[in-house]
Amino acid sequence: MVAENLSQQVYAVVGDPLGHTFSPRLHRAVFDYLGLSHIYIAWEVKKAEFKAAAAQLARNTAGFNVTAPYKEEIIEYLDDLDLSAEIYEAVNTVKKEKGRLIGYNTDGSGFLQGLGAYEIEGKNVLILGAGGAAQTIAYELAHRGCRLTIANRSDERASRLVFRLKRKFPAVQARKARLNKIPTDNYHCVINATPLGMGKLSGETPLHSQHLSGVELVYDLIYNPGETKLLKLAEAVGCRTINGFQMLAWQGLKAQEIWLNRTFSQQEAADILEIIERKKEAWQKS
Numbered sequence: 403m404v405a406e407n408l409s410q411q412v413y414a415v416v417g418d419p420l421g422h423t424f425s426p427r428l429h430r431a432v433f434d435y436l437g438l439s440h441i442y443i444a445w446e447v448k449k450a451e452f453k454a455a456a457a458q459l460a461r462n463t464a465g466f467n468v469t470a471p472y473k474e475e476i477i478e479y480l481d482d483l484d485l486s487a488e489i490y491e492a493v494n495t496v497k498k499e500k501g502r503l504i505g506y507n508t509d510g511s512g513f514l515q516g517l518g519a520y521e522i523e524g525k526n527v528l529i530l531g532a533g534g535a536a537q538t539i540a541y542e543l544a545h546r547g548c549r550l551t552i553a554n555r556s557d558e559r560a561s562r563l564v565f566r567l568k569r570k571f572p573a574v575q576a577r578k579a580r581l582n583k584i585p586t587d588n589y590h591c592v593i594n595a596t597p598l599g600m601g602k603l604s605g606e607t608p609l610h611s612q613h614l615s616g617v618e619l620v621y622d623l624i625y626n627p628g629e630t631k632l633l634k635l636a637e638a639v640g641c642r643t644i645n646g647f648q649m650l651a652w653q654g655l656k657a658q659e660i661w662l663n664r665t666f667s668q669q670e671a672a673d674i675l676e677i678i679e680r681k682k683e684a685w686q687k688s
């Protein structure tokens with residue numbers, strides 16, 4: 403992880419597992435577009451090794467992404483938090499600034515960009531999962547006046563998320579549920595923020611068809627595979643569907659803006675999105 407020359411910097415993504423991740427290819431595509439020779443690596447780290455890994459990342463990189471399950475755990479190793487990370491209480495992007503590590507969160511803006519033209523304000527939303535991504539999204543949606551059901555495998559994390567939501571947004575209508583006992587309701591939108599549907603769990607779905615009738619939009623944060631079992635079920639009953647690719651792309655662009663201390667023009671962002679959209683199919687096959 404040592405840069406070859408002073409203008410070449412090292413970036414990374416840390417998480418576990420990382421077999422599914424497109425982040426290295428996405429960030430390398432952005433560096434190529436910008437004519438930069440920076441390096442971006444994926445580093446799969448087990449829980450017991452995370453503290454040592456955080457120290458190495460601090461020493462050897464100019465910045466890094468953090469993914470599941472370390473988005474909250476990383477906070478204790480940072481010197482400061484940007485407002486975005488403070489609001490979401492989770493970090494997915496770290497930048498080294500004058501030797502200090504600053505944590506940011508670009509998942510929230512990436513999620514909203516991924517929604518495209520769908521108007522989510524005030525909708526009745528079922529969020530599957532209560533981890534880092536679910537929390538970021540729940541905060542965004544509470545801020546937009548949505549009614550929320552947080553359905554999770556473990557009761558503990560769902561309770562904690564509903565508690566935090568009500569503390570931050572006292573007027574929010576939020577309740578918890580177990581993933582295997584989801585209350586029947588007229589949900590407008592369903593968001594999958596669990597890994598059910600990817601990697602070793604690619605044959606699984608967090609939800610079955612009976613909960614999907616009448617749902618306008620099913621948004622699966624998974625982007626690899628591009629069409630999960632959940633999205634196939636949703637399409638079959640006529641729901642609009644979105645996978646996690648746009649969210650990944652936009653949160654990645656935002657991370658690059660933070661690291662490189664620049665703003666992409668609309669044209670640059672459109673060019674980069676077109677490039678990675680073209681590469682996506684090959685990435686999904688490999």
Ligand SMILES: NC(=O)c1ccc[n+]([C@@H]2O[C@H](COP(=O)([O-])OP(=O)(O)OC[C@H]3O[C@@H](n4cnc5c(N)ncnc54)[C@H](OP(=O)(O)O)[C@@H]3O)[C@@H](O)[C@H]2O)c1
Nearest residue numbers: 470531532533534535555556559595596597623646649650
């Ligand atoms: N497209 C994007 O840019 C983007 C960005 C962020 C995340 N994501 C995706 O969103 C998903 C969640 O990420 P995260 O960062 O929130 O992860 P996380 O913090 O580790 O949370 C994982 C969540 O999934 C649940 N879960 C894990 N394994 C499960 C299983 N076998 N059955 C049922 N529930 C299970 C966990 O429930 P427990 O509380 O019971 O453990 C928890 O609620 C991942 O698939 C990730 O790839 C995509």
